[in-house]
Amino acid sequence: xxxxxxxxxxxxxRRGFLAGTGAATAVAGVTSELAPATAAQPGAAPAHGxxxxxxxxxxxxxxxxxxxxxRVTLLDALRNYLDVxxxxxxxxxxxxxxxxxxxxxxxxxxxxxxxxxxxxxxxRTAENLGGAKLDAVPAAFVDNDAQQCGFCTPGFVVSLRAAxxxxxxxxxxxxxxxxxxxxxxxxxxxxxxxxxxxxxKKGG
Amino acid sequence: MKNFTYHQPTTIAATLPLLDxxxxxxxxxxxxxxLLDRQKDxxxxxxxxxxxxxxxxxxxxxxxxxxxxxxxxIITIGAGVRLVDIAESKLLAQYPALVQAAGQIAGPQIRNMxxxxxxxxxxxxxxxxxxxxxxxxxxxxxKCFAQEGENQFHAIFTQGxxxxxxxxxxxxxxxxxxGASAEIAGPKGTRTTPVEKxxxxxxxxxxxEHTLAPNEVLVSVKFSGGGPQFAKxxxxxYEVKQKETSDWPLVQAVVAFHFEKDSKxxxxxxxxLGHVAPTPxxxxxxxxxxxxxxxxxxxxxxxxxxxxEGARPLSQxxxxxxxxxxxxxxxxxxxxxxxxxxxx
Ligand SMILES: Cc1cc2nc3c(=O)[nH]c(=O)nc-3n(C[C@H](O)[C@H](O)[C@H](O)COP(=O)(O)OP(=O)(O)OC[C@H]3O[C@@H](n4cnc5c(N)ncnc54)[C@H](O)[C@@H]3O)c2cc1C
Ligand code: FES
Ligand code: FES
Numbered sequence: 001x002x003x004x005x006x007x008x009x010x011x012x013x014r015r016g017f018l019a020g021t022g023a024a025t026a027v028a029g030v031t032s033e034l035a036p037a038t039a040a041q042p043g044a045a046p047a048h049g050x051x052x053x054x055x056x057x058x059x060x061x062x063x064x065x066x067x068x069x070x071r072v073t074l075l076d077a078l079r080n081y082l083d084v085x086x087x088x089x090x091x092x093x094x095x096x097x098x099x100x101x102x103x104x105x106x107x108x109x110x111x112x113x114x115x116x117x118x119x120x121x122x123x124r125t126a127e128n129l130g131g132a133k134l135d136a137v138p139a140a141f142v143d144n145d146a147q148q149c150g151f152c153t154p155g156f157v158v159s160l161r162a163a164x165x166x167x168x169x170x171x172x173x174x175x176x177x178x179x180x181x182x183x184x185x186x187x188x189x190x191x192x193x194x195x196x197x198x199x200x201k202k203g204g
Numbered sequence: 205m206k207n208f209t210y211h212q213p214t215t216i217a218a219t220l221p222l223l224d225x226x227x228x229x230x231x232x233x234x235x236x237x238x239l240l241d242r243q244k245d246x247x248x249x250x251x252x253x254x255x256x257x258x259x260x261x262x263x264x265x266x267x268x269x270x271x272x273x274x275x276x277x278i279i280t281i282g283a284g285v286r287l288v289d290i291a292e293s294k295l296l297a298q299y300p301a302l303v304q305a306a307g308q309i310a311g312p313q314i315r316n317m318x319x320x321x322x323x324x325x326x327x328x329x330x331x332x333x334x335x336x337x338x339x340x341x342x343x344x345x346x347k348c349f350a351q352e353g354e355n356q357f358h359a360i361f362t363q364g365x366x367x368x369x370x371x372x373x374x375x376x377x378x379x380x381x382x383g384a385s386a387e388i389a390g391p392k393g394t395r396t397t398p399v400e401k402x403x404x405x406x407x408x409x410x411x412x413e414h415t416l417a418p419n420e421v422l423v424s425v426k427f428s429g430g431g432p433q434f435a436k437x438x439x440x441x442y443e444v445k446q447k448e449t450s451d452w453p454l455v456q457a458v459v460a461f462h463f464e465k466d467s468k469x470x471x472x473x474x475x476x477l478g479h480v481a482p483t484p485x486x487x488x489x490x491x492x493x494x495x496x497x498x499x500x501x502x503x504x505x506x507x508x509x510x511x512x513e514g515a516r517p518l519s520q521x522x523x524x525x526x527x528x529x530x531x532x533x534x535x536x537x538x539x540x541x542x543x544x545x546x547x548x
Contacts, residue, residue, distance in 0.1 A: 094241060107312055107313050114236060116210055
């Protein structure tokens, strides 16, 4: 468990230690809302935190609220505070792509973005491709048996959808280049290639 | 990650008073692709994070102007511009080296998040530095563990360097080859400096890989091909990588020069090397070797030989010497428009 989720790491609570030194006054569950501005000039920015602050996000078209400390990543806010669990936590270091979501139409690693940085943006997760009518991308994955354990799949389908939205006439090679930031540990790449060919034939 | 207070000012002027005169307690945040990793690994533990993402205007824009008689156009890129926008920019048609370098950084997600300023100010990737439990020279310790340890990805120009990191940015060597200048805002106002002067080899905790003061913000960079009128500005960046994507290169070479009207003779040659020294390395020897010559395979090869003169590799990275020779040769040939015969 990593303490960006609000939990002590390795049994030692750094937060407790910090509170003891007076460097932090975090009290879980208390919303410290926006403190008064530090400087009376245009553009001056109030301090948020270190305690939990109000976080309002737009996730898959819905406005949602929670309270998080500034250190909470978008991934942890989605999964642990908002119960949007399509995005997966694998490396938590911006290298595997399991946590991929789109922010204003562009793919990002949600583990490598602070939740506070996503305020006011249009966040879309793998859940956005499911629902009553399955999107063509996950449908092609089903048709081509393009997953084994499936843990990487939500990240892949979000990246793939974004690539086709950006260029509906993309060639399979171009789509593959757009998936360079996603890794499948089961090595299901060959079946994913079949799904990509099928999608490119259909024009996205 | 240690917790912190977070600020998101909307102007550079409002950002400056939030910064400290010393490194450590406050960090600027742009795309976060470098900073968040360091925070998660407790390599950086700021108490205050000042986000630059609320700042708009020129900080997040790219512009191109062509005054009469100047060719190619003068480009200004705000430090907040995302890497993807550099990689896909139409304004940069005359500057393929920058497009190539930006397009090769990591994968799409990192390029969508990471910024020019973040690439230029990112911290080094040495695994001793990045390890929470290793107290190396750059973290207040007494020793550079790479000198005698696992150093296959470290510097080969090591003379006089107590710390043998390689500078991580692949955009910095390109901008240096272009003779770019950086605009920097600080408590005393705005200053302009050559990008080359942005870098030094750090040897202690109170230094970074760049020379910005802790209370300064990189605002933009500016460059032009700068040659005589109607000259063709030729430039290319060539990287040798262990993996096709999602990795820093093993070595990088950037070559830039002019062809005067209808001539095939390289003039004003600049050669800058990446991932071989603690700073981007300007190779006067390689530039001199190519100056005034036709860019043939043989002459490009000689420039490669010249580039590695004086290299003093560590115990595990002698292989980089040969890679660097080849990278310089290929960058020069690509800049001259030679078809990459080494592909396929
Ligand atoms: C797998 C992988 C491969 C990569 N390969 C390459 C590569 O080949 N070449 C390459 O160049 N990079 C590479 N990168 C690094 C990537 O380019 C950087 O992580 C990115 O550019 C950082 O930008 P950012 O906006 O996310 O910076 P942040 O993480 O937000 O900031 C990085 C640092 O720069 C400082 N900073 C940011 N903006 C400014 C500013 N305007 N003024 C002063 N200080 C500032 C911050 O305080 C911080 O210390 C790679 C990264 C990954 C994960
Ligand atoms: S969990 Fe974010 S990239 Fe791996
Ligand atoms: S299906 Fe298991 S990681 Fe991709």
